[in-house]
Amino acid sequence: MGKGGQGTQNGISKVKDFSMDDVKHHDKRDDKWLVIQGEVYNITDWARRHPGGSKVISHYAGQDATDAFRAFHNDLSFVKKYLKPIHIGSLREETKxxxxxxxxxxxxxxxxxxxxxxxxxxxxxxxxxxxxxxxxxxxxxxxxxxxxxxxxxxxxxxxxxxxxxxxxxxxxxxxxxxxxxxxxxxxxxxxxxxxxxxxxxxxxxxxxxxxxxxxxxxxxxxxxxxxxxxxxxxxxxxxxxxxxxxxxxxxxxxxxxxxxxxxxxxxxxxxxxxxxxxxxxxxxxxxxxxxxxxxxxxxxxxxxxxxxxxxxxxxxxxxxxxxxxxxxxxxxxxxxxxxxxxxxxxxxxxxxxxxxxxxxxxxxxxxxxxxxxxxxxxxxxxxxxxxxxxxxxxxxxxxxxxxxxxxxxxxxxxxxxxxxxxxxxxxxxxxxxxxxxx
Known part of the structure; x- marks a missing residue:
């Protein structure tokens, strides 16, 4: 699943790239990933602290949330600072x-x-x-x-x-x-x-x-x-x-x-x-x-x-x-x-x-x-x-x-x-x- 390692986050190896199929498997209650603008994020722990509520972000676990993310947030520069600590990799080039x-x-x-x-x-x-x-x-x-x-x-x-x-x-x-x-x-x-x-x-x-x-x-x-x-x-x-x-x-x-x-x-x-x-x-x-x-x-x-x-x-x-x-x-x-x-x-x-x-x-x-x-x-x-x-x-x-x-x-x-x-x-x-x- 993905190539290369870059340390760990919550026991999950940080990698450079994933396929969308990799992401789709992480849609469980205690294992949630999603994609925003081609980047992959592990929201398993963050969901509980999400200002909009845990459920609204968890509904996109295992999916591409790019347009939902953009629709709900006005100040992207402010919001994106919360994404850095949970970033674990990127989608591969063939995923467009x-x-x-x-x-x-x-x-x-x-x-x-x-x-x-x-x-x-x-x-x-x-x-x-x-x-x-x-x-x-x-x-x-x-x-x-x-x-x-x-x-x-x-x-x-x-x-x-x-x-x-x-x-x-x-x-x-x-x-x-x-x-x-x-x-x-x-x-x-x-x-x-x-x-x-x-x-x-x-x-x-x-x-x-x-x-x-x-x-x-x-x-x-x-x-x-x-x-x-x-x-x-x-x-x-x-x-x-x-x-x-x-x-x-x-x-x-x-x-x-x-x-x-x-x-x-x-x-x-x-x-x-x-x-x-x-x-x-x-x-x-x-x-x-x-x-x-x-x-x-x-x-x-x-x-x-x-x-x-x-x-x-x-x-x-x-x-x-x-x-x-x-x-x-x-x-x-x-x-x-x-x-x-x-x-x-x-x-x-x-x-x-x-x-x-x-x-x-x-x-x-x-x-x-x-x-x-x-x-x-x-x-x-x-x-x-x-x-x-x-x-x-x-x-x-x-x-x-x-x-x-x-x-x-x-x-x-x-x-x-x-x-x-x-x-x-x-x-x-x-x-x-x-x-x-x-």
Whole structure:
């Protein structure tokens, strides 16, 4: 395996060169190598100290992580200093980038030349401003007009909109796409997702970075780790059926989705998971920012509504926000390919797992520009107001390599969630009966 020795690291001989086949064997829990720009790194120990979390980097063990590495990091000179101690060799000369990889990297270089990674400060100031205005209106409408049905409903609409829109804004800070200076993005991420939204920044990073690293990849993307309640795609239903798993009547999932999916994702599942993460990971700064959200919320609303009614108001608001988030986020992914990891190149990986929604002023605002999900997944640190400028360029590269580039009307994208769940449920049902019928 490789030629020549240059000392040892963790008992592994440093060598001058490896083949990609050599690297592929090192994808175990206690033995992880990966490739970045033709260089081989042993991340076995480093993964536990990785600032983005151990799982997101470990998902590329045994694979080429060049484009994933570039997608997640803004300051390459800063990050590369952490690579030196874990560098163990290089790929051999015959291991070259493919044409699709070369074209994608040229596409990124074009985006950089066009200054599309440069944020527009005014855009984010105005966006934060309209969120703060809506939050004030949610409180003021009941403070000034009482708690009758009309001001109560208006307040709920305003506050649910605040939560949905700050969800898109914290997403920008979480991806370091606003300041491109980590400490400032992290600070605003804490303020927006913690103090304004009442969620854990660390928990969001842990879940969302994995999703971006391996979207729709079974056992790696937490967003499709849903087999306790749903089966998605074409592979998972067959696997679950063959394993005799019948925890839910999956053939009815396109119907019970309306009862336990959009309504309960935020007020039940996310509430439980974020606090579980905070206490198991001892994320005390996250606990502080989340606690400040609840102190603010109950201080403002209990005097008007009372304790019980304030809790009901909170639950209804979370249900409305949950509908908004679930329909938008799942419309881009659930109808797409959901498979085991096959180490696809970055462009193909993201395009097979994501689709776009048509552009309009309303769609841009309503989805937080995630109607350009394809471009966002390819370039997660690109400010969202520039994503549309990449659409035609990305589509041309996809056409060249015969990679599907899908774009839909908003209503069609929502309907496809239900159609896909129905198809996956029927696939599970037919497979289950074929394998386990008397």
């Amino acid at each position: 980038e493919t044409e699709v990889e070369r074209d994608f990297r040229e596409l990124r270089a074009t985006a950089e030349k066009m200054n599309l990674f440069k944020p527009n400060a005014l855009f984010f100031v105005l966006h934060l401003g309209h969120i703060l205005l809506l939050e004030y209106m949610a409180y003021a409408v009941m403070a000034y007009f009482g708690t009758g049905w009309i001001p109560y409903i208006l307040s709920l609409v305003f506050y649910s909109t605040v939560q949905a829109q700050v969800g898109w804004l914290q997403h920008d800070f979480g991806h370091l796409s606003v300041f491109h200076i980590s400490k400032w993005d992290h600070l605003l991420h804490h303020i927006t997702i913690g103090f304004i939204k009442g969620a854990s920044p660390q928990w969001w990073n842990h879940m969302h970075y994995q999703h971006h690293a391996k979207p729709n990849v079974m056992n790696k993307d937490p967003d499709v780790r849903v087999e306790e309640l749903f089966v998605v795609g074409k592979v998972m239903p067959v696997q679950i059926a063959k394993e005799r798993k019948k925890s839910m009547p999956y053939n009815w999932q396109h119907r019970y989705f309306f009862l336990i999916g959009p309504p309960l994702l935020f007020p039940v599942y996310f509430q439980y998971m974020l606090f579980r993460h905070i206490f198991t990971r001892k994320a005390w700064w996250d606990l502080l920012s989340v606690s400040l959200f609840f102190v603010k919320f109950f201080y403002l609303y209990i005097p008007m509504l009372g304790i019980g009614s304030t809790i009901i108001y909170y639950f209804i608001m979370r249900c409305l926000e949950s509908h908004w988030f679930t329909w938008v986020s799942q419309s881009n992914h659930i109808p797409m390919d959901i498979e085991e990891d096959s180490a696809k190149p970055w462009l193909a990986l993201q395009l097979h797992a994501t689709c776009n929604v048509e552009q309009s002023f309303f769609n841009d605002w309503f989805t937080g520009h995630l109607n350009f999900q394809i471009e966002h997944h390819l370039f997660p640190t690109m400010p969202r107001h520039n994503l549309h400028k990449m659409s035609a360029l990305v589509r041309s590269v996809c056409e060249k390599h015969n990679i599907p580039y899908k774009i839909k009307p908003l209503g069609t994208a929502f309907a496809d969630i239900v159609r896909t769940l129905k198809h996956s449920g029927e696939l599970w049902y037919s497979t289950y009966n074929a394998f386990h019928s008397p």
